[in-house]
Amino acid sequence: MLSKRIIACLDVRDGKVVKGVNFEGLRDAGDPAGLAQRYNRDGIDEIVILDVTATLEARQARANTIAAVARQIFLPLTVGGGIRNEDDAAAAIDAGADKVSLNTAALENPPLISALAKRYGSQAVIVAIDAKREGDGFAVFARSGTSAAHRNAIEWAKEAAAMGAGEILLTSIDRDGTKAGFDCELTAAVSDAVNIPVIASGGAGTFDHFAEVFTTGHADAALAASIFHFNEQSVSELKQFLAERAIPVRK
Amino acid sequence: VIALVDYGAGNLTSVRKALAAVGAQVWTPSVPGELGRAHGIVVPGVGHFDATRQITEDWRTAIKTVADDGVPLLGICVGLQWLFQGSEEAITTDGICLFKGTCFRFTERVNERLKVPHVGWNSLRMPKPSRLMAGVDNDTQVYFTHSYAAPVIDDTVAICEYGVPFSAAVERDNIAAVQFHPEKSGDAGLRILANWSELVRRSSERSGGAKADVK
Numbered sequence: 090m091l092s093k094r095i096i097a098c099l100d101v102r103d104g105k106v107v108k109g110v111n112f113e114g115l116r117d118a119g120d121p122a123g124l125a126q127r128y129n130r131d132g133i134d135e136i137v138i139l140d141v142t143a144t145l146e147a148r149q150a151r152a153n154t155i156a157a158v159a160r161q162i163f164l165p166l167t168v169g170g171g172i173r174n175e176d177d178a179a180a181a182i183d184a185g186a187d188k189v190s191l192n193t194a195a196l197e198n199p200p201l202i203s204a205l206a207k208r209y210g211s212q213a214v215i216v217a218i219d220a221k222r223e224g225d226g227f228a229v230f231a232r233s234g235t236s237a238a239h240r241n242a243i244e245w246a247k248e249a250a251a252m253g254a255g256e257i258l259l260t261s262i263d264r265d266g267t268k269a270g271f272d273c274e275l276t277a278a279v280s281d282a283v284n285i286p287v288i289a290s291g292g293a294g295t296f297d298h299f300a301e302v303f304t305t306g307h308a309d310a311a312l313a314a315s316i317f318h319f320n321e322q323s324v325s326e327l328k329q330f331l332a333e334r335a336i337p338v339r340k
Numbered sequence: 341v342i343a344l345v346d347y348g349a350g351n352l353t354s355v356r357k358a359l360a361a362v363g364a365q366v367w368t369p370s371v372p373g374e375l376g377r378a379h380g381i382v383v384p385g386v387g388h389f390d391a392t393r394q395i396t397e398d399w400r401t402a403i404k405t406v407a408d409d410g411v412p413l414l415g416i417c418v419g420l421q422w423l424f425q426g427s428e429e430a431i432t433t434d435g436i437c438l439f440k441g442t443c444f445r446f447t448e449r450v451n452e453r454l455k456v457p458h459v460g461w462n463s464l465r466m467p468k469p470s471r472l473m474a475g476v477d478n479d480t481q482v483y484f485t486h487s488y489a490a491p492v493i494d495d496t497v498a499i500c501e502y503g504v505p506f507s508a509a510v511e512r513d514n515i516a517a518v519q520f521h522p523e524k525s526g527d528a529g530l531r532i533l534a535n536w537s538e539l540v541r542r543s544s545e546r547s548g549g550a551k552a553d554v555k
Contacts, residue, residue, distance in 0.1 A: 091502060092461040092481060129526070134461055163358055165483060165524050185353050187524065210386045212457055212485040255457055255485070286459045309455060339461040339481045 159185025206253030268294025385418030415517030
């Protein structure tokens with residue numbers, strides 16, 4: 090049976106993990122490769138590196154980070170943040186990423202999705218959608234949630250899938266950082282509308298939240314950052330919890 | 341040494357790195373004639389079956405010649421599909437027919453709603469013992485990402501199910517292939533690559549080591 094995936098997100102800037110790292114016994118808490126290795130030992134299914142810096146110099150720093158993480162772990166590795174064009178994507182993939190995650194660039198230039206899908210295959214192209222509740226619907230925001238894209242999240246997800254995206258990484262802006270739980274309504278609406286896997290993100294605070302998003306939220310995977318950083322609870326404990334609730338996970 | 345065939349479909353970094361992690365020496369031949377030096381050949385692949393069209397006739401011939409000589413061959417993902425007769429994904433592109441059958445799209449065989457691509461960790465069942473899957477237990481999970489799959493045949497040594505059973509791994513004599521990505525499947529994946537790398541080592545000892553370029 091296909092497992093529900095648990096994905097850890099590393100927010101990286103200038104080669105250092107910048108968000109909520111609080112591990113004991115880790116020599117350099119800001120070291121992405123060390124953190125990835127720790128997650129790997131703990132049974133994480135995938136790693137996402139989100140690198141928000143996008144200057145030319147930063148691209149080289151990012152390549153070094155990707156290569157350092159890829160050397161340590163034999164798991165699927167996604168790189169997102171600042172992937173603006175084919176060159177950025179190629180640099181990330183050449184450095185060892187298996188998938189790239191497009192957000193603002195896909196909104197501004199949708200043909201980039203098809204171009205990358207054609208070059209690397211759909212399985213290498215994730216379209217990240219940051220969505221916020223607006224009236225009865227869900228509106229898409231670009232530029233790290235700061236700029237309204239004037240698109241409906243469900244319609245945009247369908248369009249991205251039709252253009253060759255292999256997965257959707259769906260973040261609820263309303264829930265991000267709140268630890269109040271994933272937005273299951275949003276996740277289910279998008280997951281039911283597209284025929285590609287949907288990764289839910291934003292709001293993970295407890296193990297119950299993961300169980301919810303995999304059942305009522307129809308998510309294929311769930312991504313979190315701070316819950317794994319701050320909690321004493323581990324990925325392996327989370328998986329145990331989910332398995333006890335008959336949610337298929339990789340042991 | 342192991343030849344990693346680069347036909348321009350996606351990156352080879354992960355496969356190269358994982359083979360190195362299990363102690364294998366890997367190089368990427370630049371012309372088909374170099375394949376004669378190989379003690380083992382890996383045909384990787386991601387994406388679309390049609391990409392295998394970039395494996396030109398001279399490469400096909402060289403790969404087939406070396407495989408016919410008994411050199412271990414390993415196909416990965418689309419590389420597995422290429423070892424079959426063909427795929428519904430690109431009906432005008434032929435595989436090299438080392439295994440019988442045509443690859444199919446999940447959505448063509450399954451009535452229930454299935455998300456495609458099949459992405460993620462899924463479990464294996466071994467219908468019979470094999471050298472490739474030695475030491476890998478039933479229910480071990482490995483990482484898949486694909487929209488097309490090969491049918492279960494007599495040579496199938498690992499079966500996975502996604503709406504329908506399909507070949508996760510096949511092995512016959514010196515020819516082996518996996519639909520999943522062993523280079524992305526954690527310890528289980530490395531074990532499988534180590535098994536195959538060991539086959540290469542033993543095969544090269546039997547052949548006496550020295551190898552020349554083929555024409």
